Amino acid sequence: MLEHEFGAEDIEAGPRKKKIDAEPTFPVYLKFKEVTYKVVLRGMTTTEEKQILHGITGSVHPGEVLALMGPSGSGKTTLLNVLGGRLTQPKAGGSVTYNDQPYSKFLKSRQVQQIGFVTQDDVLYPHLTVGETLKYAAYLRLPKTLTKQQKEQRAMEVICELGLERCQDTMIGGSFVRGVSGGERKRVCIGNEILINPSLLFLDEPTSGLDSTTALRIIQLLQDIAEAGKTVITTIHQPSSRLFHKFDKLILLGKGSLLYFGKASQAMNYFSSIGCSPLISMNPAEFLLDLANGNLNEVTVPSELEDKVQTDEQETEKLSGKPSTAVIHEYLVESYESRVAEKEKRKLLTPIPVNGDIKAKLSSVKRKWGATWWQQYSILFQRGIKERRHEYFSWLRITQVLATAVVLGLLWWQSDSKTEKGLEDQAGLLFFIAVFWGFFPVFTAIFAFPQEKAMLMKERAADMYRLSAYFLARTTSDLPLDLVLPVLFLLVVYFMAGLRLDAGTFFLTLLTVFLCIVAAQGLGLAIGATLMDIKKGTTLGSVTVMTFMLAGGYFVKKVPIFISWIRYLSFNYHTYRLLLKVHYENHIHSPSLMKFDSGLEEVGALIAMVFGYRLLAYICLRRMKLQ
Numbered sequence: 001m002l003e004h005e006f007g008a009e010d011i012e013a014g015p016r017k018k019k020i021d022a023e024p025t026f027p028v029y030l031k032f033k034e035v036t037y038k039v040v041l042r043g044m045t046t047t048e049e050k051q052i053l054h055g056i057t058g059s060v061h062p063g064e065v066l067a068l069m070g071p072s073g074s075g076k077t078t079l080l081n082v083l084g085g086r087l088t089q090p091k092a093g094g095s096v097t098y099n100d101q102p103y104s105k106f107l108k109s110r111q112v113q114q115i116g117f118v119t120q121d122d123v124l125y126p127h128l129t130v131g132e133t134l135k136y137a138a139y140l141r142l143p144k145t146l147t148k149q150q151k152e153q154r155a156m157e158v159i160c161e162l163g164l165e166r167c168q169d170t171m172i173g174g175s176f177v178r179g180v181s182g183g184e185r186k187r188v189c190i191g192n193e194i195l196i197n198p199s200l201l202f203l204d205e206p207t208s209g210l211d212s213t214t215a216l217r218i219i220q221l222l223q224d225i226a227e228a229g230k231t232v233i234t235t236i237h238q239p240s241s242r243l244f245h246k247f248d249k250l251i252l253l254g255k256g257s258l259l260y261f262g263k264a265s266q267a268m269n270y271f272s273s274i275g276c277s278p279l280i281s282m283n284p285a286e287f288l289l290d291l292a293n294g295n296l297n298e299v300t301v302p303s304e305l306e307d308k309v310q311t312d313e314q315e316t317e318k319l320s321g322k323p324s325t326a327v328i329h330e331y332l333v334e335s336y337e338s339r340v341a342e343k344e345k346r347k348l349l350t351p352i353p354v355n356g357d358i359k360a361k362l363s364s365v366k367r368k369w370g371a372t373w374w375q376q377y378s379i380l381f382q383r384g385i386k387e388r389r390h391e392y393f394s395w396l397r398i399t400q401v402l403a404t405a406v407v408l409g410l411l412w413w414q415s416d417s418k419t420e421k422g423l424e425d426q427a428g429l430l431f432f433i434a435v436f437w438g439f440f441p442v443f444t445a446i447f448a449f450p451q452e453k454a455m456l457m458k459e460r461a462a463d464m465y466r467l468s469a470y471f472l473a474r475t476t477s478d479l480p481l482d483l484v485l486p487v488l489f490l491l492v493v494y495f496m497a498g499l500r501l502d503a504g505t506f507f508l509t510l511l512t513v514f515l516c517i518v519a520a521q522g523l524g525l526a527i528g529a530t531l532m533d534i535k536k537g538t539t540l541g542s543v544t545v546m547t548f549m550l551a552g553g554y555f556v557k558k559v560p561i562f563i564s565w566i567r568y569l570s571f572n573y574h575t576y577r578l579l580l581k582v583h584y585e586n587h588i589h590s591p592s593l594m595k596f597d598s599g600l601e602e603v604g605a606l607i608a609m610v611f612g613y614r615l616l617a618y619i620c621l622r623r624m625k626l627q
């Protein structure tokens with residue numbers, strides 16, 4: 001669509017062999033100059049700044065695959081994140097432009113959806129199958145102009161492109177569920193991104209953990225994507241020589257500094273021009289990593305460094321008469337600075353080869369969602385139910401609820417409500433019901449957002465849906481089961497314990513319990529969203545639930561005035577009062593238990609909790625940083 005607007009011939013998009021497009025996109029020229037990144041490390045007593053990237057300059061054009069290479073900890077992931085706009089100021093410095101526009105402008109328009117980012121960690125839902133994962137991503141990410149069938153077809157195309165046909169009905173799996181292999185999981189992550197046919201594709205170690213044939217297949221795919229006019233940037237750990245030759249451009253990093261930027265095919269020539277050549281025939285990637293690590297064991301020592309061989313006896317012995325790694329690093333950085341850096345910086349000044357006012361047009365394009373709000377809600381709702389289907393049919397949970405109900409039924413078997421003593425006993429049962437249904441929902445809800453944090457951050461960074469649609473879908477998809485279990489529970493308890501037997505009382509009891517569950521869930525969601533940490537959340541949750549239970553009006557009836565407000569925050573208190581009212585209003589012995597008012601105050605307080613806690617949770621999620 002955009003290509004038509006700007007005219008395909010307006011833009012030099014590099015060679016195109018194979019068409020992967022689900023929808024036409026526009027080419028993106030990525031330029032970066034003097035990119036730096038620093039973090040502040042806070043110790044017990046000291047605070048120090050650590051510079052992770054030291055002024056990296058380069059560019060990558062449509063039709064090219066740029067590989068970021070370097071030893072572990074050299075800053076590849078950090079650079080990829082800065083280039084992908086995931087790490088921004090104030091920690092990141094320098095300039096990164098897409099089609100000569102800063103990232104922030106790009107982000108404000110719909111163009112963010114033209115960026116695919118495959119992170120190093122595979123963030124996927126473990127209980128969805130490969131096919132479901134890609135299908136839901138297609139529904140949410142592909143443009144509204146495509147029909148549901150077309151979106152499904154695109155998901156299927158990606159499955160075939162990535163060779164995932166055989167495992168499309170297998171669950172992804174995770175720590176507790178056996179699923180697809182690591183390589184297949186990685187390919188699903190890549191599929192999630194190439195699905196949208198991005199103009200700019202970032203990948204963090206797409207081949208780690210894969211056998212060499214599968215790795216080659218992935219890199220070949222990246223090359224095909226680039227050849228379709230896309231810009232691809234990938235970090236890579238230790239590519240085989242077959243893989244290495246597939247990259248167009250290469251950045252070699254060492255301790256966060258640039259050791260080489262240029263054509264991958266020219267890298268060996270460049271290093272031999274500065275006096276570093278392999279002594280034996282070896283894989284170029286291995287040679288470059290040895291250099292970046294400061295290891296000259298199989299490498300000629302540049303003449304400039306011959307007089308810098310370490311004199312310290314032990315070190316000399318260890319390094320077999322080679323210069324120290326620090327000296328080598330310094331030499332490589334300086335050589336690059338003096339011979340290449342200036343030339344590359346000058347190249348960046350050349351404007352991108354487009355005609356007319358493409359920049360103005362690009363920034364005026366409005367962001368579009370892949371689905372309407374309601375579609376997003378219903379897709380996320382369905383996906384939530386699929387992902388948690390095992391919890392829905394968890395016999396363990398059903399058994400737990402039924403077993404508790406039977407024990408209660410036996411302990412309060414056909415309880416007597418005709419005497420004041422019997423009534424006090426029954427009130428104990430009602431209080432327990434208020435506590436039981438205020439307890440479990442809090443803890444299941446605390447887990448909801450912290451467990452999905454990584455996924456939420458990934459999908460929000462990719463602008464897949466509105467937060468409000470996700471929030472509502474996540475908080476309502478658990479409701480059906482949460483409302484079925486109390487029905488089973490009450491049926492057992494009600495008849496075994498011989499509670500007041502009429503339909504009105506039964507349904508009012510059920511409604512009260514529902515209200516209690518939904519309010520308790522709200523508290524759990526708010527705690528989870530505020531802390532975004534399961535351990536901290538469960539600790540705060542248990543203290544809060546215990547306080548609310550103690551203030552619930554059963555254990556202490558006369559609470560000191562300065563702390564009496566706390567009971568109004570307790571959903572146990574309101575639920576218990578409502579249950580007493582439902583069961584004993586107009587009962588001959590009731591005055592000794594409580595004074596009944598209209599009950600509206602309790603209902604109002606519970607409804608305020610249902611919405612108030614959820615609003616708090618939503619605000620916390622909105623404020624969550626995506627980095």
Ligand SMILES: Nc1ncnc2c1ncn2[C@@H]1O[C@H](COP(=O)(O)OP(=O)(O)OP(=O)(O)O)[C@@H](O)[C@H]1O
Pocket residue numbers: 039041050052070071072073074075076077078079237
């Ligand atoms: N937020 C941070 N706080 C402290 N140190 C950081 C932070 N981010 C990165 N680093 C450090 O910066 C260095 C570069 O990290 P980065 O993840 O970019 O390396 P990498 O080359 O991708 O490594 P690997 O190949 O092992 O993934 C590492 O030493 C890392 O510990």
